[in-house]
Amino acid sequence: MKTIRIGTRESKLAIWQAEWVKDSLTSIYPGIDCVLVPKKTKGDKIPDIPLPKIGDKGFFTEELEQALLTGEIDLAVHSLKDLPVELPQGLSIAAYGERHDPRDVFFGKEGLPLAELPAGSMIGTSSLRRQCQLKYQRADLNFCDLRGNLDTRWDKLQNSRDMAGIVLAAAGALRLGWQDRITEFLAEDVVLPAVGQGIIAIETASHRTEIRQILQPLNHRPSELAGRAERSFLRSLGGGCQTPIAALAKVQEDRIQVTGMVAGMDGKNILKVTAEGFDPEQTGADAAAQIKCLGANNLLKEIQG
Numbered sequence: 001m002k003t004i005r006i007g008t009r010e011s012k013l014a015i016w017q018a019e020w021v022k023d024s025l026t027s028i029y030p031g032i033d034c035v036l037v038p039k040k041t042k043g044d045k046i047p048d049i050p051l052p053k054i055g056d057k058g059f060f061t062e063e064l065e066q067a068l069l070t071g072e073i074d075l076a077v078h079s080l081k082d083l084p085v086e087l088p089q090g091l092s093i094a095a096y097g098e099r100h101d102p103r104d105v106f107f108g109k110e111g112l113p114l115a116e117l118p119a120g121s122m123i124g125t126s127s128l129r130r131q132c133q134l135k136y137q138r139a140d141l142n143f144c145d146l147r148g149n150l151d152t153r154w155d156k157l158q159n160s161r162d163m164a165g166i167v168l169a170a171a172g173a174l175r176l177g178w179q180d181r182i183t184e185f186l187a188e189d190v191v192l193p194a195v196g197q198g199i200i201a202i203e204t205a206s207h208r209t210e211i212r213q214i215l216q217p218l219n220h221r222p223s224e225l226a227g228r229a230e231r232s233f234l235r236s237l238g239g240g241c242q243t244p245i246a247a248l249a250k251v252q253e254d255r256i257q258v259t260g261m262v263a264g265m266d267g268k269n270i271l272k273v274t275a276e277g278f279d280p281e282q283t284g285a286d287a288a289a290q291i292k293c294l295g296a297n298n299l300l301k302e303i304q305g
């Protein structure tokens, strides 16, 4: 094959992820030639509107998926977390990278941990999943929207008089080399991570068998099973990335254990279930069926209006 064109967003995190794919491919196939093709997505062009207001279908992925469909790029690198659960006709995930730390992390202003924040402190995060779970721990906390790429969010924290801290994904922070900035890791039984968090997904046109074959060595089977189980949970609940839904799957020798969570907006209700099995889609769907029995649909209805 001639040059492999790797589609990516333009943020530092996206470029890091695309470079990781490029470096992995070049080390496996020394003669291979790869170029990054950076693209702006809608999510990059409209950085200031809070996400829950614009809907989330493909907000960070649509332009890349268009370029896959026209053949302008051979593959697109995404954070699995940003990829809608339903992919456009003709596209599919060819490889799941080995998962990095799936947890969320807290960055306190001047290094102050969550537990030491004064009553009523303001936390910057646009994620309802993070807001609801933190509120459940500490009903006094307040939240403000915080969007933009990771650098922007960090700068907003430094320059804000109101914000006491922000919450980000550990995976993104660590990829940017921010380990020394992290105040604390949030345990997964306190803040369950987003579906797919920490996993890099490589998407291609489904009919491009040659490129899909080339990507096979980058696929990490346990991360694939975990990602598929978590996405099946989310899909079964009809959720996008802007609902207070979380899931984290652990995989041991092909056995999948998925924990799923749905939260109420008032911070008073958290539903959690665990399902086990060998088939990722079935296990995720089982967890979703269980949590619906506990009344998840009522909580989600409150949010969708």
Ligand SMILES: NCc1[nH]cc(CCC(=O)O)c1CC(=O)O
Binding pocket: 079, 080, 081, 082, 167, 168, 169, 170, 171, 172, 173, 196, 197, 198, 199, 200
């Ligand atoms: N929503 C943006 C986004 N998409 C993926 C990551 C982190 C990287 C990953 O989960 O693999 C982030 C940043 C964040 O939520 O802090």
